[in-house]
Amino acid sequence: MAGEPILIVDDNPVNLKLTRVLLAQEGYDVKTAGDAEIALELLQTFKPKLILMDIQLPGMDGLELTRRLKAVPETRSIKVIALTAFAMKGDEEKARAAGCDGYIAKPIDTKSLPQVVAEMLKPAKEA
Amino acid sequence: MKKRKAKRSSAKRPVRLKKTMSGKASPKPAKNVHFLTNKKSAGKKPLPTDFRVLFESAPGLYLVLEPDLTIVAVSDAYLKATMTTRKGILGKYLFDVFPDNPDDPTADGTSNLRASLDRVIKKRVPDTMPIQKYDIRKPESEGGAFEVRYWSPLNSPVLDPNGELSYIIHQVTDVTEKALEEEKFRAVLEAAPDSMIIVDDRGLILLANARTLDLFGYQREELIGQPIETLIPQRFRAGHPQHRSQYTHSPKTRPMGAGLDLYALRKDRSEFPAEISLSPMRTAGGTHVIAAIRDVSDRKRLLEEQNRRMQEANRLKSEFLANMSHELRTPLNAIIGFSELMYNEKVGPVSADHKEYLGDILTSSRHLLQLINDVLDLTKVEAGKMEFRSEDLDLPSVVNEVKDILRGLSGSKSIQVEVQSDPSLTTVHLDHSKFKQVLYNYLSNAIKFTPEKGLVTIRLAPDKPGMFRLSVEDSGIGIRKEDIPKLFVEFQQLDAGANKKYAGTGLGLALTRRIVEAQGGQVEAQSEFGKGSVFSAVFPLRWEEETHGR
CATH class of the missing domain: 3.30.450.20 (PAS domain)
Known part of the structure; x- marks a missing residue:
């Protein structure tokens, strides 16, 4: 069950660390990126099953990065969960339109995040 | 000469004659006035023979002209009004004695008069002239200047038995006062x-x-x-x-x-x-x-501009609050997250004191998060950006859901929560989560303010046609009458004593009001200080987000 590769993209180092610690504790193989460029570079070699994507990133934002990943066959199958603290009307729709598979409003709940991630990885395993 | 003589002789009389005419019961006829005794009119007052005297004394402005416009008779009033003397004008050609004011190039009095007289001479019918503005020359003794008068002249022909024109009576009504009034009226209008x-x-x-x-x-x-x-x-x-x-x-x-x-x-x-x-x-x-x-173009433009600026300022405010909430929540995310990790001993065992203090950090940061969320929600409602999704919801089950969420809180104080639901109310059409939020706010407040072993009652009942009422009654501390209007206003928490014991964000009820009003409802509170309160929300039975303005 554990050991599945997950990428976290977040420009806030402390939040990035929190998510990383939480998921690493669950036994996932976690890698992190502070912006979209680093994420793209990492994806050359790292093939995660799921990406936790912060929407607001410096430079290319999370929505754009998701659009790019979903446009390429090699990365299309990666599940993307949008992470945002900006819970305004339309955010979820925007995330879905960009191709995100899920949406989590910050602050993340340390109890529910591992559950959401596990849930998201389940059908991928079955498929 | 004759005329002049007649005039001169009459010139002495008017004073006495006027007296006679005005003093109705004068016993003696005036010295120079002769009376005819007419058999036919026996018993009536005899008529005076000297009509010239009567004419000259008549109250009115009269001038009698021959067809060649020579002045042959004039009333005393006319002389007075024109500041002329009988001697000075009798026997003279009309326009020699009454010329236009040479200082006023626009003066057209004489030409109008000439035209009117010409018409009378030609047609032998009376001719009413439009109101004329005359500059009357004052006598040399008074400086000879001109004075403005407004006259309404009427020229009437006097015909002989053959129908030939023998005289023209030029009658003038002085309408100066009226004309000046009119001029004043026009001046006001123009100004x-x-x-x-x-x-x-x-x-x-x-x-x-x-x-x-x-x-x-x-x-x-x-x-x-x-x-x-x-x-x-x-x-x-x-x-x-x-x-x-x-x-x-x-x-x-x-x-x-x-x-x-x-x-x-x-x-x-x-x-x-x-x-x-x-x-x-x-x-x-x-x-x-x-x-x-x-x-009102300018005023309208100004109003539109002001309105635009206000909307812009409001938008900026909402944006600022939204951004601020975001900025505040990001570090809070880490505080809550790491506290939870440690509190739940995910990173190793902690001592009882550590656990207690970590719990305090968690409680405080969650309170802070609630505040930020409420501010953001209020902003969203204000900016019309709060999402409403109306759907069918089963009232009794929603009530039980919320009751269950708060079971921990009510149980810890041994408070009994009762539900009284009108059986006719089952399914309504509203935003599910917003309705839950309203009930949650009311119920958590009620439990918070009710002492241990108290009673809280949730009621669902029909209200005005098409509406239903959700009310939550507590047996708590109650609210002073003067404080009730403050209840649904942002950050208007009641007295500091209560505040410390019953910490809240000060935004819950304000948000409740906004959420209820946004769905076409209204909120109410009734209370008896020291006994308890009833908070209600009246909702429409069916509400569609499309019917809402934004």
Whole structure:
């Protein structure tokens, strides 16, 4: 069950660390990126099953990065969960339109995040 | 010479004669007045023989001219009014003694008089002249200057038995006072900063002041006599005569088209927004209407500009609050997250004290998060950005859900929560999560403010047609009457003592009110201090987000 590769993209180092610690504790193989460029570079070699994507990133934002990943066959199958603290009307729709598979409003709940991630990885395993 | 003699002899009389005529019961006839005793009119007062005396003394301005316009008789009043003497004008050619004022090149009194006299000579019928402005020359003894008088002259022919013209009686009514009143009226009209138009009962323009000409771009001649509809944009013209006749039926001073945007049409076909007030003016010729028209383009522009700025400022405020909430939540995310990790001993065992203090950090940061969320929610409702999704919801099950969420809180205080639901109320159509939020706010408040082992009752009952009422009654501390209006206002928490014991964000009820009102409902609170309170929300049974403005 554990050991599945997950990428976290977040420009806030402390939040990035929190998510990383939480998921690493669950036994996932976690890698992190502070912006979209680093994420793209990492994806050359790292093939995660799921990406936790912060929407607001410096430079290319999370929505754009998701659009790019979903446009390429090699990365299309990666599940993307949008992470945002900006819970305004339309955010979820925007995330879905960009191709995100899920949406989590910050602050993340340390109890529910591992559950959401596990849930998201389940059908991928079955498929 | 003869005339002059007659005149001179009569010149002494008027004083006495006037006395006689005014003193009704004068016992003695005046010395020089002779009376005829007419058999036919026996018993009546005899008529005086000297008609010249009567004529000259008559109260009225009269001049008698021969067809060649020589002055042959004049009344004393005329002499007085023209500041002339009988000696100075009798036997003289009319226009020699009454010339135009040489200092006033626009003076047209004599030419008008000449034309009128010509008509009388030709047609032998009376001729009423329009009101004339005369400059009357004062006698040399008084400095010889001119004085302005307004006269309304009537020239009547006196015909001999053959129908030939023998005399012309020139009768003058001095209308100076009236004319000056009229002049004052016109001066007021001209000085008005608004366009002033007088319209007659047929809707024709009788009068328009200078501001009207500026505002509409017409010459005065182009407007006078034209229908008032000339100044109304084509699209409003058809209905206007009807409005006019309605106005004439109940004429009173009032603004026109109250609450409507009115527009006026310039000569160049451009329009401007106008404010119009109407006043009736009763005249011998029917009820006229005075319309005062003000161009409100500038004011309208200013208002629109202000409105735009206010909206912009409001948008910026909402944006600022939204951004701020975001910025505040990001570090809070880490604080809560790491505290939870440690509190739940995910990173190793912690001592009891550590656990307690970590719990305090968690409680405080969650409170802070609630505050931020409430501010963000309020901002969203204000900016019309809160999402509402109406759906069918089963009231009893929603009530039980919320009751369950708060079971921990009520249980810890041994508070009994009762539900009284009208059986007719089952399914309603509202935003599910927002309804839950409202009930949660009311119920958590009620439990918070009710002492241990108290009772809280949730009631669901029909209200006005199409509405139902959700109310939550507690047996808590109650609220002072004067504090009730503060309840639903942002950050208006009640007295500090209660505040410390029952910490809240100060936003819950304000948010509740906004959420309820956004769904077409309203909130209410009733309370008896020391006994308890009832908080209610009246909701529509069916609400669709489309029916909401934004």
